[in-house]
Amino acid sequence: MALTGLQIQKLLPKTNCKECGCNTCLAFAMKLAAKKAELSECPYASDEAKTVLGAASEPPVKCIELGADKKLKLGAETVLYRHEKTFVNQTALAVNINDTDDPAYIDKTLETIKNYVLERVGEKLSIDMIAVTHKKSGDSFTALAEKAWKTCGKPLILRSADAHALAAAAAAVKGSGSVLFAAESAFAGVLKQAASENGHALAVSAPDMDELASLTAEMKSGGFNNLLIGFQTHNLAELFQTHSIARRAALKDDYKPFGYPTVHFIDDEDFFSVQVNAITSISKYGGICVLPFFDPAMLASLMTLRLNIYTDPQKPIQVEPKIYPVGEPDENSPVFLTTNFSLTYFIVSGEIENSGTSAWLTVPECEGMSVLTAWAAGKFSGASIAKFIKSTDLEKMVKTRQIIIPGYVAQISGELEENLPGWKVLVGPQEAGDIESFVKARIRK
Ligand code: SF4
Numbered sequence: 016m017a018l019t020g021l022q023i024q025k026l027l028p029k030t031n032c033k034e035c036g037c038n039t040c041l042a043f044a045m046k047l048a049a050k051k052a053e054l055s056e057c058p059y060a061s062d063e064a065k066t067v068l069g070a071a072s073e074p075p076v077k078c079i080e081l082g083a084d085k086k087l088k089l090g091a092e093t094v095l096y097r098h099e100k101t102f103v104n105q106t107a108l109a110v111n112i113n114d115t116d117d118p119a120y121i122d123k124t125l126e127t128i129k130n131y132v133l134e135r136v137g138e139k140l141s142i143d144m145i146a147v148t149h150k151k152s153g154d155s156f157t158a159l160a161e162k163a164w165k166t167c168g169k170p171l172i173l174r175s176a177d178a179h180a181l182a183a184a185a186a187a188v189k190g191s192g193s194v195l196f197a198a199e200s201a202f203a204g205v206l207k208q209a210a211s212e213n214g215h216a217l218a219v220s221a222p223d224m225d226e227l228a229s230l231t232a233e234m235k236s237g238g239f240n241n242l243l244i245g246f247q248t249h250n251l252a253e254l255f256q257t258h259s260i261a262r263r264a265a266l267k268d269d270y271k272p273f274g275y276p277t278v279h280f281i282d283d284e285d286f287f288s289v290q291v292n293a294i295t296s297i298s299k300y301g302g303i304c305v306l307p308f309f310d311p312a313m314l315a316s317l318m319t320l321r322l323n324i325y326t327d328p329q330k331p332i333q334v335e336p337k338i339y340p341v342g343e344p345d346e347n348s349p350v351f352l353t354t355n356f357s358l359t360y361f362i363v364s365g366e367i368e369n370s371g372t373s374a375w376l377t378v379p380e381c382e383g384m385s386v387l388t389a390w391a392a393g394k395f396s397g398a399s400i401a402k403f404i405k406s407t408d409l410e411k412m413v414k415t416r417q418i419i420i421p422g423y424v425a426q427i428s429g430e431l432e433e434n435l436p437g438w439k440v441l442v443g444p445q446e447a448g449d450i451e452s453f454v455k456a457r458i459r460k
């Protein structure tokens with residue numbers, strides 16, 4: 016059962032030394048109770064406190080670290096809905112290859128996975144993992160696992176129904192921080208040993224949720240907790256329901272047997288079916304989602320969806336405040352103005368590009384707010400914009416002394432002209448979508 020802040024405070028040193036960053040031990044205890052701090056932040060916690068609080072202060076969904084450098088993190092979530100706080104570690108996306116696939120197809124897929132990068136709102140997104148599935152007898156599974164690891168250097172999900180083949184492949188990619196999929200009751204011991212000896216995580220699976228819960232609890236009490244869970248679902252409704260029930264049980268009832276990230280394989284060849292399955296997995300708490308093939312159009316939409324869900328709603332994505340060239344502007348090119356909220360920046364720069372004109376885009380510091388929000392918060396005023404422009408080389412870069420401001424903040428034009436002597440302010444369109452017609456009518460007359 017979860018402890019309250021007062022119960023936790025009784026176990027702390029009560030010296031109020033502030034080394035944990037809180038003013039009092041009680042404040043730190045409250046943060047621990049809310050799972051917003053970790054006991055290790057108090058250097059003076061007694062062994063008794065560690066024993067009692069260790070379990071109580073564990074995040075409701077365990078953080079599993081994958082990869083040789085342990086940089087791929089899954090789980091550690093504390094809320095059911097993104098708007099309550101934020102989701103922490105996004106669903107890892109993987110692409111599957113089988114040991115029965117054509118060698119040329121395997122080579123091409125591995126090279127594609129290695130080199131795939133999608134750029135969205137200034138972030139570079141790539142495929143997180145590779146799943147290797149065992150279908151053929153012989154040593155081809157182990158050889159393919161080694162090849163995938165050597166070619167891409169990404170953590171793997173090794174999938175086999177043969178526990179001994181899985182253990183052999185696990186040893187061959189020792190240190191890659193991969194996942195063995197999946198331990199059912201019969202071979203749980205063999206696979207736990209293979210995962211533990213070779214530094215991998217282990218996904219456990221069972222035909223029903225009760226059996227799965229018993230298996231994770233048994234593994235944990237046996238001293239192995241580097242676990243993921245693979246629910247055996249047969250349709251979209253089951254996937255949605257099972258993931259929701261498990262996450263709710265872990266977060267709301269502190270039910271530890273379901274407090275692990277999930278692994279979901281999509282074994283389907285139909286494009287739309289795969290897409291809908293993956294969307295459900297990403298939207299409903301998926302830890303790892305394995306796609307059956309590589310498709311750039313599908314990945315672009317899934318990664319964009321994932322980015323939307325897993326960005327912190329309290330911290331807008333920002334671009335660096337500076338003067339951006341759009342196209343190949345020169346000293347006679349027009350100067351536009353917008354805020355440093357990523358989405359606004361990318362939309363405005365895209366629309367300037369679409370208009371076929373090259374321009375300078377002035378982006379002052381607005382704490383990542385959109386135009387009207389920044390203006391209402393006093394972060395996008397004539398004075399602050401003028402101050403920013405003077406701190407840059409814009410006046411040396413352009414001969415023109417005309418700046419186009421967003422139509423929504425027409426009211427700052429006078430203040431901006433006052434603070435920027437020699438400049439003329441031109442009020443642009445309210446919507447970025449109207450930039451093209453604005454450029455045609457007012458700039459390239
Ligand atoms: Fe109390 Fe420990 Fe924080 Fe010091 S570091 S204030 S002892 S909780």
